[in-house]
Amino acid sequence: MATTTVEGAAPAHEHAEELDFYKASRGIKSWLLTLDHKRIGLMYLAGVLLAFFAAGVIAIIFRAELMTPQIDLLAPAVGEGSATIGRELYNKLFTLHGAMMVFVFIIPAIPAALGNFLLPLMLGAKDVAFPRLNLLSFYVWLTGTLILILAILAGQLDTGWTFYTPYSTSTHGAAPVVLAVTGAFVLGFSSILTGLNFVVTVHKMRAPGLTWNRMPLMIWALYSTAVIQVLATPVLAITLLLLLFENAFNVGIFNPAMGGDPVLFQHFFWFYSHPAVYIMILPGFGIISEIIAIHSRKHIFGYKAIALSSVSIAVISFLVWGHHMFVSGQSEFASALFSFLTFAVAVPTAIKVFSWVATLYKGSISFNTPMLYGLIFIFTFSIGGLTGLHLGTLSTDVHFHDSYFVVAHFHYVMMGGTVIAFIGGLHHWFPKMFGKMYNENHGRIGALLVFLGFNLTFFSQFVLGAQGMPRRYAEYDPEFQGWHVASSIGSFILAAGLLWTLIYLLMALKNGKKATANPWGGASLEWATSSPPIAHNFHDTPHVDSDPYNFPEIDHTMKTGHH
Amino acid sequence: MSTAVDAGQHAEAGHGHDAHPAYLQHHFDNPQQQEGAAKLGMWLFLGTELLMFSGLFLAYFYMRSQYPEMVHEYHEYLNKWMGALNTLFLITSSLTMALAVRSAQVGKAKLSGRLLLVTIAFGLAFMVVKYLEYSAKFEHGLLPGDAFAEHVAGGVQAGWYGGPQLFFGIYFIMTGLHGVHVLIGIGLLVWIYVKTQRGAFSGNYYTPVENVGLYWHLVDLIWIFLFPLLYLVK
Numbered sequence A: 001m002a003t004t005t006v007e008g009a010a011p012a013h014e015h016a017e018e019l020d021f022y023k024a025s026r027g028i029k030s031w032l033l034t035l036d037h038k039r040i041g042l043m044y045l046a047g048v049l050l051a052f053f054a055a056g057v058i059a060i061i062f063r064a065e066l067m068t069p070q071i072d073l074l075a076p077a078v079g080e081g082s083a084t085i086g087r088e089l090y091n092k093l094f095t096l097h098g099a100m101m102v103f104v105f106i107i108p109a110i111p112a113a114l115g116n117f118l119l120p121l122m123l124g125a126k127d128v129a130f131p132r133l134n135l136l137s138f139y140v141w142l143t144g145t146l147i148l149i150l151a152i153l154a155g156q157l158d159t160g161w162t163f164y165t166p167y168s169t170s171t172h173g174a175a176p177v178v179l180a181v182t183g184a185f186v187l188g189f190s191s192i193l194t195g196l197n198f199v200v201t202v203h204k205m206r207a208p209g210l211t212w213n214r215m216p217l218m219i220w221a222l223y224s225t226a227v228i229q230v231l232a233t234p235v236l237a238i239t240l241l242l243l244l245f246e247n248a249f250n251v252g253i254f255n256p257a258m259g260g261d262p263v264l265f266q267h268f269f270w271f272y273s274h275p276a277v278y279i280m281i282l283p284g285f286g287i288i289s290e291i292i293a294i295h296s297r298k299h300i301f302g303y304k305a306i307a308l309s310s311v312s313i314a315v316i317s318f319l320v321w322g323h324h325m326f327v328s329g330q331s332e333f334a335s336a337l338f339s340f341l342t343f344a345v346a347v348p349t350a351i352k353v354f355s356w357v358a359t360l361y362k363g364s365i366s367f368n369t370p371m372l373y374g375l376i377f378i379f380t381f382s383i384g385g386l387t388g389l390h391l392g393t394l395s396t397d398v399h400f401h402d403s404y405f406v407v408a409h410f411h412y413v414m415m416g417g418t419v420i421a422f423i424g425g426l427h428h429w430f431p432k433m434f435g436k437m438y439n440e441n442h443g444r445i446g447a448l449l450v451f452l453g454f455n456l457t458f459f460s461q462f463v464l465g466a467q468g469m470p471r472r473y474a475e476y477d478p479e480f481q482g483w484h485v486a487s488s489i490g491s492f493i494l495a496a497g498l499l500w501t502l503i504y505l506l507m508a509l510k511n512g513k514k515a516t517a518n519p520w521g522g523a524s525l526e527w528a529t530s531s532p533p534i535a536h537n538f539h540d541t542p543h544v545d546s547d548p549y550n551f552p553e554i555d556h557t558m559k560t561g562h563h
Numbered sequence B: 001m002s003t004a005v006d007a008g009q010h011a012e013a014g015h016g017h018d019a020h021p022a023y024l025q026h027h028f029d030n031p032q033q034q035e036g037a038a039k040l041g042m043w044l045f046l047g048t049e050l051l052m053f054s055g056l057f058l059a060y061f062y063m064r065s066q067y068p069e070m071v072h073e074y075h076e077y078l079n080k081w082m083g084a085l086n087t088l089f090l091i092t093s094s095l096t097m098a099l100a101v102r103s104a105q106v107g108k109a110k111l112s113g114r115l116l117l118v119t120i121a122f123g124l125a126f127m128v129v130k131y132l133e134y135s136a137k138f139e140h141g142l143l144p145g146d147a148f149a150e151h152v153a154g155g156v157q158a159g160w161y162g163g164p165q166l167f168f169g170i171y172f173i174m175t176g177l178h179g180v181h182v183l184i185g186i187g188l189l190v191w192i193y194v195k196t197q198r199g200a201f202s203g204n205y206y207t208p209v210e211n212v213g214l215y216w217h218l219v220d221l222i223w224i225f226l227f228p229l230l231y232l233v234k
């Protein structure tokens, strides 16, 4: 803060009459029709947390089923064909889990919930560029989610979240697939609206003096994410539209029996869904950059390298989709090329990891809850990233393909990466968002439980996958049981840790100590306003004359050595 | 807001001391910022539209490269003259749209309103021709997928594998999605027309007219690709 002049901000006595954004207007309508990015962010937050909870409960149910090799928990106790009922239920559950987690939870979790709250604050703006579009994106998201849930209630949706053809155009009558695909289609539009809004906001709404090179890395990450959202999601929209059309009229464009090509669908689907992986993880990178720098009281190492690696990941992410199709029959040349490009993504990603570690080096690290999640992220995400190379390698992928190894890999990236970053960010900005502090010790216990539970759950799945356990099966050979039980127990510990976290955060909302404007001593603009912020964020437009990692206590004679 | 900087920019915009003109939304500092944001947003949106249609073009080229004879044979069932007429309608409407934007920029709201009406009329004419074309297709069973009536191939069983139902599937989804865009465009034009009549725009503020104009040009542009690809296969 010392190096960021914020004219007229903070001194509460001067503006004692201005209420924070919770108190600025009252009543349910003032929330449902709000144009305030902070309120929209919080509504998103409530929504995505509910989705996370629901999809998490589903995961716990099928992990419990997987404790034993045979189908038992999900099957009715008696009756003919009870095992079949159980198996079908299992297929439904994992489809739900995947579709909800991906489309309803992870994609909007960081950008639309935390990002919405933070982006204008960090830019020193009063709001996003298009507040009405922002509210619209929330209701579009809500509509898409409801349609998806309707699809679940409508019946047998068991295609997996990828909706591969021709199965998705021929299974169990079209209704549930059509509904689910419509839901995903609508959710895609919500994502496009958020992305478009954020790109314009970053370009046009920066406070005076906030040049591109002074933007917090969280902004760079959100910006890169938004660019992918804008460029990739339209392709998903058209893919899903074609799939709907296919279901309604049986056109045959994806149907080999009619001269169409299911691999074409896969190209379409992954052209979106690989970049979508970066829509999910890039904002996480942003959070980690903030957490690591602020809580180790050191200027971030390699600011430009981290910022530009986000952008280059965004670019390369459009060129690697074929690595999901190594065994689909695409040409060997294409596979080799996609494999090579996939390795290329590892370079900017590793630049980030090394920069974080270098930032920690000789820093003054506080082992508080956000920092613990930052460290967990570096650990688990590195495992997730490196095992991605196993899958990007053609020869090993043939063995690991469609096995638990893949499941473990993307959970290490998505859960061990994005979700851990999301929880870390939630703690980091909790004082800003709610004006309350949570109990540090409770936070540390939660982080420990999550860390242990997570690794037990998914490391076991690496082993299972390497041993040949295929994914998406309700039953398995008894030899796999040991690791399955370990994984299930891990998932219960993980669930306990997450529940614990939810409870103490809710308690903090009620009884937590009042937070100061800048409890961590951050130097970016969101810390320059009150906690919680006033309705228009800042009393006066802030002016920025330094970068966001120039903490007051940094020894500036040392700093030149970093660059 | 820091007054020193902002006052200067307002003066530049020709608003003198009027710090917040009625059209300026509260979260923007000055009209330039608002206009810049709206324009960038519109261009991004047009980008998403292009990317969305690009998926359909890819599907089209896939079908055409796999089954060139089938596409060539069945494109003859589309009415070239109606397609050409519609092309003419849209190109002319793009011209009147451009003129409407220009009139708005120089503050001739009345002229701008009239030109918008002409543009709307061309858009409606396009939809009428589209309706005639579609009803002819429905009548003859030239439809996508299962709805395709097999008798059209002159009694010869065309066969499902790479058959004409594929061509008409692509035809309907491409022209259908485009038609939806034309309808949305007409809706936007009506909205802009009503606002123009109410005197919402002036030589200082006309961004919505410009943005709707951009959208309308995009709709036109897509049709200019659709027409030769579907109607004039060589």
Ligand SMILES: [Cu+2]
Binding pocket: A273, A274, A277, A320, A321, A323, A324
């Ligand atoms: Cu991928």
